[in-house]
Amino acid sequence: MxxxxxxxxxxxxxxxxxxxxxxxxxxxxxxxxxxxxxxxxxxxxxxxxxxxxxxxxxxxxxxxxxxxxxxxxxxxxxxxxxxxxxxxxxxxxxxxxxxxxxxxxxxxxxxxxxxxxxxxxxxxxxxxxxxxxxxxAGRYERYLNAFRYLLHVIQGPRTVRRLFECESLEDQHRFYRENWDSRTWRLFFRTFFSRTVLGLGGLDPEFFTYVSGVKSFGDHFRRLAHHALVDLPIRDNYFLAQICLGRYLDEHAVPPYLRAENFNTLRNTVGRxxxxxxxxxxxxxxxxxxxxxxxxxxxxxxxxxxxxxxxxxxxxxxxxxxxxxxxxxxxxxxxxxxxxxxxxxxxxxxxxxxxxxxxxxxxxxxxxxxxxKKDPRIAKEEKWQRPQVYEAVTP
Ligand SMILES: C[S@@+](CC[C@H](N)C(=O)[O-])C[C@H]1O[C@@H](n2cnc3c(N)ncnc32)[C@H](O)[C@@H]1O
The missing domain is CATH 3.40.50.150 (Vaccinia Virus protein VP39)
Structure with missing residues (x-):
């Protein structure tokens, strides 16, 4: 390395x-x-x-x-x-x-x-x-798999599915309040995304070396998750679908590189x-x-x-x-x-x-x-050379 x-x-x-x-x-x-x-x-x-x-x-x-x-x-x-x-x-x-x-x-x-x-x-x-x-296949995805498994145990598979059937933000808000945001959910979320569990399970404890002023990782992330669950349309949110369902809702709610209409363009550009x-x-x-x-x-x-x-x-x-x-x-x-x-x-x-x-x-x-900010008159482009390649891993 x-x-x-x-x-x-x-x-x-x-x-x-x-x-x-x-x-x-x-x-x-x-x-x-x-x-x-x-x-x-x-x-x-x-x-x-x-x-x-x-x-x-x-x-x-x-x-x-x-x-x-x-x-x-x-x-x-x-x-x-x-x-x-x-x-x-x-x-x-x-x-x-x-x-x-x-x-x-x-x-x-x-x-x-x-x-x-x-x-x-x-x-x-x-x-x-x-x-x-x-x-x-990633370490982080495997961590989220474990989250999903426990989420289904805590909320029940039907409740998880119903969240993604909400058709408006009002529906989502009501559903979250009445069916989702229980004490068990809060405790589970706080524990699963705590510094210790996230560090050992999903990332690496050293990644938090420069963290200061975040009292509880779990509460911090739960506040952010609350915003995504109630303020943003759930059906467009392929991140939440991946986290909660382990799949995309359909082939339209996917990242741009997976969308059918971008596939031919990508064929022409990935060579660059x-x-x-x-x-x-x-x-x-x-x-x-x-x-x-x-x-x-x-x-x-x-x-x-x-x-x-x-x-x-x-x-x-x-x-x-x-x-x-x-x-x-x-x-x-x-x-x-x-x-x-x-x-x-x-x-x-x-x-x-x-x-x-x-x-x-x-x-x-x-x-x-x-x-x-740069003066275009002094910014004469130098010749591009491919940066030296380092290989960190020999499989
Ligand atoms: C910072 S991590 C965060 C992942 C990201 N939040 C995500 O959801 O994809 C993204 C990538 O940056 C790489 N990375 C971290 N620090 C780097 C550095 N100084 N130089 C090059 N790559 C770096 C990691 O190996 C990792 O694959």
Whole structure:
């Protein structure tokens, strides 16, 4: 694994040698509106589950650089790309686990040739994950499976199903008050999403190194979940469907990269995605000045100390084209866009607050959107070179 001045001890945790996220648990509609990616643009996006990078690729950027320090996240993105190139839309949904299939291992054989040797070796050794649908293969998804199992015990399968039959926000509100928000639910939620259980089960205790001022993780997340359950239409919320039902409600309520109408566009754009395994600050330092239009940073900044966060933002400014846009989330650690960088970035606080309110993935407490201030006359683009590839895992 790469180590450099940007890496803290969190980034060296063994948890990064396993697949953590098989899906992105971040609402891609926020990134889309914040970043305003358009054909011809160059985009840098943290890979994670690959979904949001692919969803931004549906907008036709000329160049996409997908970065993750966890090589297995990048192997997943490779698999998702290979499926787009080698399967039809139905086959793709079957391979990933959106549609039922007993033939996933055969579908995998049909896409395998597109993968790099390391990704081939990785997925060859993960037959059970392929056969049960890779969208369920991450450590975090397995944690949510356990949540769903217990949720059905506590609320009863019929109550869980009925929540998704609510047709209006009034219905949802009433249903939540009368059938859902019991003391047992509160206790269960508080326990399951406590610092200890989330750290040991879903993420890693070290991920909370920089958390301060959050008294109870469970109460914090339950307040955010309350907003998603009562203020946002449940039928559009594929995150809640995945969490509570373990499936999408239908094939329209899915992330943009899985929608039938985007499949052909993706076939034309996924070839422009360059996948790089390495630490974000390292990768940025290797990119030419004035070369990138958008940056999707997920919530990576809460896993590094404040000075590293600011250093990465300064490097982002160097790499950015004039008017470039960036966005990132805060889950538990406040990484506010620093005011001492106001000469480099204009913040879009109103836009960010409006988007956060609409966030169907609901667990984030803040969303930050900023635009790069740079004089177009001095910003002469340097020649683009592919950043050096680091491989963190040898399967
Ligand atoms: C920050 S995590 C959060 C996951 C996210 N909230 C989601 O729902 O998809 C996203 C990805 O960032 C990667 N990551 C974290 N810190 C990084 C860094 N400094 N450089 C590169 N990748 C990083 C992790 O390996 C992970 O796959």
């Amino acid at each position: 790469t180590t450099n001045r940007n890496s803290g001890r969190i980034l060296e945790r063994p948890v990064f040698e396993r697949l953590l996220f098989a899906q992105c648990w971040e609402d891609p509609l926020l990134d889309r509106e914040a970043l305003q990616t358009k054909p011809g643009d160059a985009l840098l996006s943290v890979t994670s589950g690959g979904c949001n990078t692919l969803s931004l690729a549906t907008l036709g950027p000329e160049r996409v650089i997908a970065v993750d320090l966890n090589a297995t996240q990048n192997y997943l993105l490779e698999l998702k790309i290979a499926g787009i190139l080698n399967l039809d839309h139905g086959g793709y949904l079957r391979l990933l686990g959106v549609r039922e299939s007993g033939l996933r291992w055969h579908l995998y054989q049909a896409v395998r040739e597109r993968l790099s040797p390391l990704a081939q070796a990785y997925w060859d050794s993960k037959r059970p994950s392929i056969e049960s649908g890779v969208l369920r 995605i360059e996948i790089v395994t390495g630490e974000l600050g390292d990768i940025l330092s290797q990119l030419p000045s004035h070369s990138v239009d958008q940056f999707n940073f997920s919530n990576v900044f809460e896993w590094v100390p404040q000075p590293t966060f600011e250093r990465i933002l300064r490097e982002t400014h160097r790499v950015a084209r004039p008017g470039a846009r960036l966005c990132y989330r805060n889950l538990l650690v406040r990484r506010k866009h620093p005011e001492n960088l106001d000469d480099m970035f204009a913040q879009h606080q109103n836009l960010a607050a409006r988007l956060l309110w609409q966030d169907r993935s609901f667990v984030y407490s803040h969303f930050e959107v900023a635009e790069v």
